Amino acid sequence: MKNKILTQISFVIVLVTVAVEMFPLIVIFINSFKKDIDIWMGKFLVFKPTLQSYTDVLTNSDFPRALTNSLIVAFSTTVIAILLGSMASYGLARFQFKIRNVVILILLILRMIPQITLAVPFYMMFRSLGLRDTLLGLILAHTSFNLPYVIALLLPFFADIPKDYEEAARIDGCTEVMLFWKIFFPLASPGIVVAAIFAFLMSWNEFIYALILGGSRVRLASVAVQSFLGQYAPLWGQLSAAGMLMLIPVFIITLGLQRYIIQGLSAGGIKG
Amino acid sequence: MFLLPTLLAIIFVQFYPMFYGLILSFTNQTLLRVQTVQFTLSNYQKMFKEPQFQYSLWLQFSFIFIALPLELVIGFFVALLLDKPFRVFKVVRALLMLPVFVLPVLSGLTWRLMLQPKYGVLARAFETLALGPSAWLADTRYAYIAILLQDIWRMWPFMFLLICAGLTSLPQELRESARLDGASFFSETVYIIIPCLKPVLSMAILLRMIDALRIFSEVYVMTYGGPSNATMLLSLYIHKQGFEFGNISYASAMGTVLLFLALPLAYVAVKKSLKV
Amino acid sequence: MKRCLIVILACLLSMSVWAATVVRVLLWDDALTQALKKGLPIFEQATGIKVELELVPSGVLLSKSLMAVTPDTSDYDLIAVDEPFVPKMAPLLLPFAQWPETDVYPQPDMNDIMPYAVDAGYWRGELWGLPINANVYVWMTRKDLIEQYKDEFKEEYGYEMTVPYTLTELLNMAEFLSKKGIYGWAPFTKPTEGSTCEAIWMFKSFGTDVLEVCEDGYRVVLDKAKAVQAIEFYKELLKYAPPGALDYGHAERIAAFSRGEVFSMFQWPAIIPDHEDPSKSIVAGKIAYTAPPAGPAGTFAIRGCWIVAIPKAAKEKKAAAEFAFWWMAKETGKSLIPVGLTPARVSLLLDKEIMAVKPWFIGIFRAMPHAVARPRFEYYPELSSIIRTHWLDAISGRTSAAEAVDKMLTEIRSLLKEHDLLKG
Numbered sequence: 001m002k003n004k005i006l007t008q009i010s011f012v013i014v015l016v017t018v019a020v021e022m023f024p025l026i027v028i029f030i031n032s033f034k035k036d037i038d039i040w041m042g043k044f045l046v047f048k049p050t051l052q053s054y055t056d057v058l059t060n061s062d063f064p065r066a067l068t069n070s071l072i073v074a075f076s077t078t079v080i081a082i083l084l085g086s087m088a089s090y091g092l093a094r095f096q097f098k099i100r101n102v103v104i105l106i107l108l109i110l111r112m113i114p115q116i117t118l119a120v121p122f123y124m125m126f127r128s129l130g131l132r133d134t135l136l137g138l139i140l141a142h143t144s145f146n147l148p149y150v151i152a153l154l155l156p157f158f159a160d161i162p163k164d165y166e167e168a169a170r171i172d173g174c175t176e177v178m179l180f181w182k183i184f185f186p187l188a189s190p191g192i193v194v195a196a197i198f199a200f201l202m203s204w205n206e207f208i209y210a211l212i213l214g215g216s217r218v219r220l221a222s223v224a225v226q227s228f229l230g231q232y233a234p235l236w237g238q239l240s241a242a243g244m245l246m247l248i249p250v251f252i253i254t255l256g257l258q259r260y261i262i263q264g265l266s267a268g269g270i271k272g
Numbered sequence: 273m274f275l276l277p278t279l280l281a282i283i284f285v286q287f288y289p290m291f292y293g294l295i296l297s298f299t300n301q302t303l304l305r306v307q308t309v310q311f312t313l314s315n316y317q318k319m320f321k322e323p324q325f326q327y328s329l330w331l332q333f334s335f336i337f338i339a340l341p342l343e344l345v346i347g348f349f350v351a352l353l354l355d356k357p358f359r360v361f362k363v364v365r366a367l368l369m370l371p372v373f374v375l376p377v378l379s380g381l382t383w384r385l386m387l388q389p390k391y392g393v394l395a396r397a398f399e400t401l402a403l404g405p406s407a408w409l410a411d412t413r414y415a416y417i418a419i420l421l422q423d424i425w426r427m428w429p430f431m432f433l434l435i436c437a438g439l440t441s442l443p444q445e446l447r448e449s450a451r452l453d454g455a456s457f458f459s460e461t462v463y464i465i466i467p468c469l470k471p472v473l474s475m476a477i478l479l480r481m482i483d484a485l486r487i488f489s490e491v492y493v494m495t496y497g498g499p500s501n502a503t504m505l506l507s508l509y510i511h512k513q514g515f516e517f518g519n520i521s522y523a524s525a526m527g528t529v530l531l532f533l534a535l536p537l538a539y540v541a542v543k544k545s546l547k548v
Numbered sequence: 549m550k551r552c553l554i555v556i557l558a559c560l561l562s563m564s565v566w567a568a569t570v571v572r573v574l575l576w577d578d579a580l581t582q583a584l585k586k587g588l589p590i591f592e593q594a595t596g597i598k599v600e601l602e603l604v605p606s607g608v609l610l611s612k613s614l615m616a617v618t619p620d621t622s623d624y625d626l627i628a629v630d631e632p633f634v635p636k637m638a639p640l641l642l643p644f645a646q647w648p649e650t651d652v653y654p655q656p657d658m659n660d661i662m663p664y665a666v667d668a669g670y671w672r673g674e675l676w677g678l679p680i681n682a683n684v685y686v687w688m689t690r691k692d693l694i695e696q697y698k699d700e701f702k703e704e705y706g707y708e709m710t711v712p713y714t715l716t717e718l719l720n721m722a723e724f725l726s727k728k729g730i731y732g733w734a735p736f737t738k739p740t741e742g743s744t745c746e747a748i749w750m751f752k753s754f755g756t757d758v759l760e761v762c763e764d765g766y767r768v769v770l771d772k773a774k775a776v777q778a779i780e781f782y783k784e785l786l787k788y789a790p791p792g793a794l795d796y797g798h799a800e801r802i803a804a805f806s807r808g809e810v811f812s813m814f815q816w817p818a819i820i821p822d823h824e825d826p827s828k829s830i831v832a833g834k835i836a837y838t839a840p841p842a843g844p845a846g847t848f849a850i851r852g853c854w855i856v857a858i859p860k861a862a863k864e865k866k867a868a869a870e871f872a873f874w875w876m877a878k879e880t881g882k883s884l885i886p887v888g889l890t891p892a893r894v895s896l897l898l899d900k901e902i903m904a905v906k907p908w909f910i911g912i913f914r915a916m917p918h919a920v921a922r923p924r925f926e927y928y929p930e931l932s933s934i935i936r937t938h939w940l941d942a943i944s945g946r947t948s949a950a951e952a953v954d955k956m957l958t959e960i961r962s963l964l965k966e967h968d969l970l971k972g
Contacts, residue, residue, distance in 0.1 A: 152478065
């Protein structure tokens with residue numbers, strides 16, 4: 001009986017939380033269908049919906065191309081970051097060595113420095129390597145901050161896996177590589193999924209590198225969206241439409257990868 | 273070990289910019305590169321005498337120490353609430369992540385729109401509740417609260433998702449046996465879940481912190497540093513000095529100081545997240 | 549074998565000779581420059597020069613230019629510079645007088661360009677670039693409100709209600725209209741460049757400058773008494789501004805005016821099309837355009853022209869000049885005006901056909917003779933920050949006007965001293 005009431009209360013709380021949380025997003029969603037004058041008129045729900053903003057965004061500017069660029073960059077950098085990062089994180093988590101913590105800290109330092117400081121050296125570095133205004137250059141730049149992030153994020157997940165799994169596998173004659181791919185990677189999958197989502201997101205929304213290292217040939221969505229900010233005031237309708245469009249890929253990825261987060265640990269680890 | 277190539281690659285990419293930044297802070301170079309570069313400690317001397325720097329530093333750390341715990345607590349509780357395998361929760365979880373996915377600039381602008389006196393939905397709501405002035409963003413105190421709210425709204429789902437993943441990795445046997453032993457929801461949480469989740473929680477705080485140190489677009493677009501510098505967090509001030517004034521060496525110096533102040537916290541967090 | 553090699557070499561050589569020149573241009577990002585993109589094929593066909601046009605948000609244009617351009621190297625051949633930054637960028641730029649001769653598009657007739665617009669590109673006696681738009685404070689007033697209330701107003705105040713020609717008139721009309729539920733005026737109060745513009749406008753209108761340029765430095769000439777007067781008047785005006793006026797940026801001002809709430813205020817020409825667009829504004833067609841109202845010291849309008857300049861270290865200077873002249877050409881101007889170009893050419897501003905569609909061009913023409921620049925100074929960003937911070941503190945009542953001006957003076961002096969530029 002108590003359980004039922006508790007469940008009902010928690011349902012209500014969940015509902016309220018979701019409603020509150022979604023509210024600003026609903027504002028953006030509605031704004032993307034409003035004419036600019038309506039957005040500022042303050043009549044929240046009374047307006048004539050229009051697809052003008054979406055049409056403008058998709059036809060007038062180079063936004064679709066920027067979206068494609070962003071997709072390519074974000075996807076590539078996520079794959080690289082996850083592959084290399086999980087390996088590195090595994091190594092750092094499972095092998096104890098004296099300066100381990102310091103090494104990890106050093107990895108994270110780059111993310112703690114304000115971007116302005118990094119902008120100039122990155123610009124010069126990329127210019128001399130001829131990577132300015134290229135997709136490859138941006139992928140590398142994004143990976144440079146995604147990798148430490150993924151490594152750090154996965155540390156607790158790899159550290160958490162009980163030693164028994166490892167020992168049992170070794171007894172079975174597992175090689176190091178097999179050990180990693182067949183046992184640890186799947187076991188840490190909730191963490192890996194979250195890391196993938198965030199790595200994708202970081203690259204998707206990233207603005208400074210895209211601006212400085214990009215150029216006329218390679219424009220990312222995060223920079224293209226700025227053209228809706230206008231020189232003076234935002235083109236609210238188009239900005240909201242562009243924002244919504246940018247949300248779609250990430251949302252789909254999250255929804256799709258959900259099952260890896262809630263999937264329980266396959267109990268076959270030790271017994272199998 | 274097969275983590276070596278990765279490490280080497282990262283370290284290589286990181287070191288050049290890092291050292292460049294460090295060295296830059298000891299020079300007098302600006303973005304307009306016409307004068308000869310000299311080495312000098314003047315940036316650091318100037319910084320410690322400048323009240324704006326100290327004020328911005330204070331604003332930045334207050335921001336972190338207020339927003340992060342709140343984000344963690346909310347994220348934690350919602351993660352627990354949604355820890356049941358109902359199918360609808362899958363969608364709920366994805367929906368809850370949307371604020372984190374929104375472009376920071378758009379988030380800041382939407383909050384600015386919502387807080388518009390007389391016409392913004394939030395402004396009108398607050399007015400009916402007699403909460404705060406009519407123009408939140410024009411008031412030095414409420415503008416700060418507004419940017420805090422924006423950040424909490426946007427980022428608690430970040431903690432939430434990380435904790436969800438952590439909860440899944442928890443050994444189910446431990447929780448089941450505790451429940452069989454008759455433990456209440458409360459004691460199960462405090463004595464089992466929290467200790468087991470400590471690594472994940474520490475990492476969540478660490479990751480959030482390093483991003484909170486660099487927060488920029490959302491706040492800039494809402495207040496531009498706030499009425500009378502009330503929301504001029506150090507990250508914004510560094511940006512102002514670097515990008516607006518072109519004093520990249522000074523910006524670099526401030527960034528270095530910020531970094532060194534954050535390092536001890538980061539170190540503790542890293543340690544905690546590795547312990548099992 | 550040898551013959552093959554020779555053939556290959558010949559091909560490569562001829563390719564490099566025939567290879568098109570590529571000119572790299574860096575501009576700000578908005579409807580106008582995007583429209584420029586659409587016109588590129590015409591340019592490329594006429595000149596054979598390929599254009600790589602990069603558009604970045606105007607807020608970061610300065611820093612990206614500084615990163616990409618040094619006295620010895622430049623990643624761009626033509627860059628846009630916002631006029632307050634001309635003193636800062638001048639060391640990196642090629643003076644206009646030294647621009648190379650062009651083949652296809654001739655240098656525009658300088659007499660056809662509004663003289664005050666050309667001024668924007670001048671610094672220490674040299675012209676550093678070509679003004680690409682005539683950007684100046686234009687004053688908007690609601691004709692329909694005048695029609696509606698002019699009789700009542702005349703009764704109460706004793707003179708004809710027209711477009712406010714002096715600040716005192718503006719104050720009277722604002723006071724009058726506040727009783728009718730209309731806000732007489734809207735300020736700009738976000739802590740960005742816009743507030744500096746307001747401050748300088750008011751200071752000038754009350755008779756004081758900030759800096760005087762000397763041979764090798766600057767003198768601080770801000771008159772405290774007049775500055776305080778200006779601030780106090782602005783505060784009076786603020787009484788008749790919409791709620792939240794102390795945090796009014798472009799977005800808020802545009803919305804307020806387009807909603808029909810505000811009677812009279814300044815606006816940048818690039819934004820005015822939005823007010824005349826029926827889908828974005830309910831006051832389209834009801835606006836009169838003039839120069840700003842005069843203060844005790846006269847009529848003044850803040851100017852904010854953009855110039856295009858060629859960096860000293862640019863590779864393709866001739867191609868860059870061609871591009872700039874093409875942009876300034878009358879035909880190009882005519883095709884770009886519908887999408888938001890505010891021409892610097894007098895002939896285009898006063899063209900009858902165009903004026904019929906763009907009534908505010910006459911406002912620009914009226915306001916430009918009163919154009920005044922913000923202080924010209926190499927370290928303008930820091931100066932702007934000092935001025936606007938204390939200005940905003942004063943008008944919001946956080947500090948007293950006298951205190952704010954004192955602080956302004958102290959900080960400006962120490963800024964000048966820091967760079968060894970303080971004279972007198």
